[in-house]
Structures are given as structure tokens and as C-alpha cells.
Amino acid sequence: MFSLLYGFWQKVFERVEYRVLILGIDSVGKTTLLERIKVDYKLSASLRPSAILPTVGLNIARVEDPACRLVFWDLGGQAGLRSIWDKYYREADSILFVVDCFEEARIAESLEVLEECLSNNDLVGVPVLVFANKQDQARGGSSTEALGSRIMDRGLFENHSIHHVAGGSAFEGFGVREGVQWLIKVMKTNQIKV
Ligand SMILES: Nc1nc2c(ncn2[C@@H]2O[C@H](COP(=O)(O)OP(=O)(O)OP(=O)(O)O)[C@@H](O)[C@H]2O)c(=O)[nH]1
């Protein structure tokens, strides 16, 4: 009887856990974003960009939000490393796709990679946040709105009714908290987990 009650108590009060897969081509700032999230959730004291190296395997961070537990998976974005991304798709509760908007060739490559990623059957219906990173840079480039329009024009969100395009800076931190809160909100409504 005790174990039955205990099991019930555990089920009711255990923290819901959501997995966020951070994707994007190389050098767009995925790991910097993960480190910024760790600073925001007090897992790190400060951001040390010089200590961040190109990702070859996988970086993981577990954070405790008042609303839930979040597990972030940050994968390497170099062309030769993208072939393993799909091994993680089935486990993902949302996608955080990072884009660097300040070089046309890189934006075009990002959109191609985003298209391939979102057309995978294992990701149908999974909420997607596209994060237009490096907005702290003064030089010209594509605005967050322009990026959003290009994504809509190409119909990339066809299988992803829950989507959002937001701008910010992993480096300086603005836009990051709002992005994570948006993800939590939509993951909660997309998957009722008890
Ligand atoms: N100005 C600026 N630079 C940034 C920002 N985020 C990342 N960077 C820089 O971009 C470069 C690449 O950052 P990473 O976080 O290693 O990029 P990544 O997407 O994880 O790259 P891979 O691991 O190779 O896939 C580094 O020099 C960062 O300091 C940002 O918001 N603003």
C-alpha cells in the first residue's frame, strides 16, 4: 500500500522534463547560446566565449526552471557532423534552430539545412524556435523579420504549426530568456505529460 501511494505521489509531483535540441550550421553560436542559458539559470557564473570550441560531439545541459526540467542537447553544426542529427529527432520535444543573419551565403545554407531538418518525418509537429543570433553586431545583415519572411515564403513551417522566429544575442544575452520561455510554454501545451 505504501509503495502504491509513494508511486502515485512520485508521479504527481515529479518534474516534467522536456528535451530541446539545439541545431544550426557551424559557428552560428549554438554552444555560446547553451552557455548563456547556463548563466541565466545560474549553472555558470559568467560567459567565457574564449573557452568555447567548435563542437565535435554533443554538449548537454540540464536546467531546473520553476515550471519544468529542461535538457538541452547542443550538436556540432559542421557539414560532416550533421549526419548524426537525425538520431536525436525522435527524442526531441522542441527544436531551437540557430541562424547567424550577417552573411547571405550562411543564411542561404542555414535555410537549406533547416528545410532538410524540418522535412524529417520524426520531427513532424515538433515546435520550432528559429533564433536569429548575433543581433549585437552593428554591421548590416538580414533582420529577424526578413528571415521570418524568407522561412514562410519557402513554406518551411508547413509541418510545424507551432513555430516562432526571434532575434537576440547569445553573446550579450538579450532575447535568450524570452526564447526559452516561449519553448517551455509551447512544449507544455504540445505534450501533456503526467
Ligand atoms: N557577436 C556575436 N558573436 C557570437 C554570438 N554567439 C556566438 N558568437 C561567436 O560565434 C563563434 C561561434 O560560436 P559557437 O558557439 O562555437 O558556434 P556553434 O554554432 O556552437 O559552432 P559549432 O559547434 O561548430 O557547430 C564564436 O566566436 C562566438 O564567440 C553572438 O551572439 N554575438
Ligand SMILES: [Mg+2]
Ligand atoms: Mg558548438
